[in-house]
Amino acid sequence: MTVTVELNSRKVTRNIEPDMLLIDFVRAEGCYSVKRGCETSNCGLCTVFLDGLPVLSCSVLAARADNRKVTTLEGLLEEAKEFGAFLADEGAEQCGFCNPGFLMNAIALFREKPEPTEQEIREYLAGNLCRCSGYEGQLRAILKFLEWKKERGHK
Numbered sequence: 001m002t003v004t005v006e007l008n009s010r011k012v013t014r015n016i017e018p019d020m021l022l023i024d025f026v027r028a029e030g031c032y033s034v035k036r037g038c039e040t041s042n043c044g045l046c047t048v049f050l051d052g053l054p055v056l057s058c059s060v061l062a063a064r065a066d067n068r069k070v071t072t073l074e075g076l077l078e079e080a081k082e083f084g085a086f087l088a089d090e091g092a093e094q095c096g097f098c099n100p101g102f103l104m105n106a107i108a109l110f111r112e113k114p115e116p117t118e119q120e121i122r123e124y125l126a127g128n129l130c131r132c133s134g135y136e137g138q139l140r141a142i143l144k145f146l147e148w149k150k151e152r153g154h155k
Contacts, residue, residue: 003066008075025062033073033100043129047104086145092137
């Protein structure tokens with residue numbers, strides 16, 4: 001079967017097997033920020049945006065992305081850059097394996113809730129497995145980033 005996907009603002013048309021997962025499709029196109037973790041929709045490492053909304057690409061058939069827009073971290077580098085510095089400052093990047101999925105979900109949080117409560121932040125963190133930390137560094141990074149944006153009048 002043939003699918004056409006707008007991947008990171010680039011039109012990609014490929015023949016795929018009907019059972020190909022979206023994670024395999026985007027990785028085959030060079031989007032290595034999308035990680036294979038649990039393959040059970042529990043870790044968040046494979047998060048991509050499908051038409052602007054976060055999805056777990058290990059649980060979506062590539063055929064479902066036909067004629068849709070898929071965005072990986074490679075397509076959001078400028079948006080992720082500022083927040084990524086806050087993660088590093090808080091020591092929350094540690095091994096870095098979970099960072100791409102975490103960044104994708106943090107960007108989704110910032111877009112959906114520009115001024116989230118701490119509880120809402122914790123709910124967004126719940127879907128991102130990190131084996132190195134206790135998530136406190138990530139929480140601090142988000143809170144400091146949001147405060148920094150507020151001080152500068154950014155929404």
